[in-house]
Amino acid sequence: xSPRVPELTxxxxxxxxxxxxxxxxxxxxxxxxxxVTVAEWGLMRMLLGREPTPPxxxxxxxxxxxxxxxxxxxRLIAKGFVIRAADCDDRRAQTLRLTAEGAQFVPELxxxxxxxESECFAHLEDEDRRALRRILEQTVARLGPTRMPLD
Numbered sequence: 001x002s003p004r005v006p007e008l009t010x011x012x013x014x015x016x017x018x019x020x021x022x023x024x025x026x027x028x029x030x031x032x033x034x035x036v037t038v039a040e041w042g043l044m045r046m047l048l049g050r051e052p053t054p055p056x057x058x059x060x061x062x063x064x065x066x067x068x069x070x071x072x073x074x075r076l077i078a079k080g081f082v083i084r085a086a087d088c089d090d091r092r093a094q095t096l097r098l099t100a101e102g103a104q105f106v107p108e109l110x111x112x113x114x115x116x117e118s119e120c121f122a123h124l125e126d127e128d129r130r131a132l133r134r135i136l137e138q139t140v141a142r143l144g145p146t147r148m149p150l151d
Contacts, residue, residue: 019120022120023116023117023120024038026116026119026120027112027113027116030112030115030116031109031112034105034108034109034112035079036079036109037075039068039072040072040075040076040081041109041113042062043058043062043069043072043073043076043082044076044081044082044098044102044105044106044109045106045109045110046058046061046062047082047096047097047098047102048098048103048106050097051097052085052087052088052095052096052097053095053096053097054087054093054094054095054096055069055070055073055094055095055096058096069096073096076102080099080101080102081098081099081101081102081105082096082097082098082099082102083096083097083098083099084096085097
């Protein structure tokens with residue numbers, strides 16, 4: 001007799017992926033209406049309230065390569081949301097910062113994130129939301145994520 005093979009739906013990972021896909025794709029659609037990707041939003045949010053920051057620091061903070069940060073920055077510069085400039089201390093180094101337009105746009109995008117979260121989790125009681133967050137944070141801390149979830 002062969003061993004029982006669990007159904008896909010027997011695994012928590014299956015349900016987490018279903019949920020993650022729904023939440024992520026819903027948010028990506030909302031951002032697409034604003035001509036911004038999830039990764040671009042992530043970089044813009046990281047820059048909000050920061051001094052001009054070297055791409056290498058952003059790469060570390062976001063768990064991305066410096067090349068990925070450069071590509072994101074290039075797109076955001078073309079859209080007028082980010083500025084690249086020489087570092088004040090080392091003219092050979094570059095820094096990134098939000099433009100005034102970019103800084104004003106981030107709260108609008110954050111509102112879309114809040115709206116998406118509400119659409120996905122409004123059915124949960126506050127206690128259940130807190131418990132779910134606690135469980136997810138504990139699990140992520142134990143596994144040690146290597147990059148910011150942007151896709």
